[in-house]
Amino acid sequence: METMPLKIFPRRKQGQTTRAPDVSLTYERVSSFFHMRLEDAAHELVRAMLIQYDKFFDLTQTLQGISLTALRSACRRLGIERWPYSRSGREAEEANITLEDNTVSIDTERGDGATEVNIAEGESHEDIEMEEQQNPDYEVHPRSPTASFVEWYVNIPLDSEEV
Structure with a gap:
């Protein structure tokens, strides 16, 4: 497991003049998102970085998050082979209701x-x-x-x- 922070450099999205800020990941930071789905965690990681940068700069751009592939790759390098999120009892019940x-x-x-x-x-x-x-x-x-x-x-x- 790497103890050094990993940096993810998001690409510039089509229609944007600048790219999103770099995302620095550590095991502790990533593990704080284990209660979320992987897709939500990828979006929230960039959003959290935006809030941090917004204190210093006037950033009004809309961020789409980092890609799932980039997050999965970073997780593997941090020693997380599989995203540990599992549905809570309420979400599982809602899924069953939807199926019914x-x-x-x-x-x-x-x-x-x-x-x-x-x-x-x-x-x-x-x-x-x-x-x-x-x-x-x-x-x-x-x-x-x-x-x-x-x-x-x-x-x-x-x-x-x-x-």
Whole structure:
């Protein structure tokens, strides 16, 4: 692990007359951003440098942060092989809620009553309706039969009209 500070020299962005200030990184400085996503840390590193320079100079330029590649490379040289950020419990719950919101439930009518179909993201309710209209024999089999249904079905006589 390097104890000397590493310097990152951000390139001049298109449309800017000057480049962003150099960013000096140490393990301690980088480790203070471990609670953030890598993308957010890259942006905040330059923003923190801007605040430091703004005390001495009138800097009003908009900074876009250092690149993820530059930050990853600097982290490896500082002895950080992998960015240690992990989602907090609340963020993980929000991700699960978002995933659940992308699954849609649709009630379709079959001969034996209403059944529920889950549609994965990318396939809409209209797609199902169009397929049903184009193919009148289209059947939806959303789940395997329950134990009570199987028991009922097995116990029905072959000549019964219930089926």
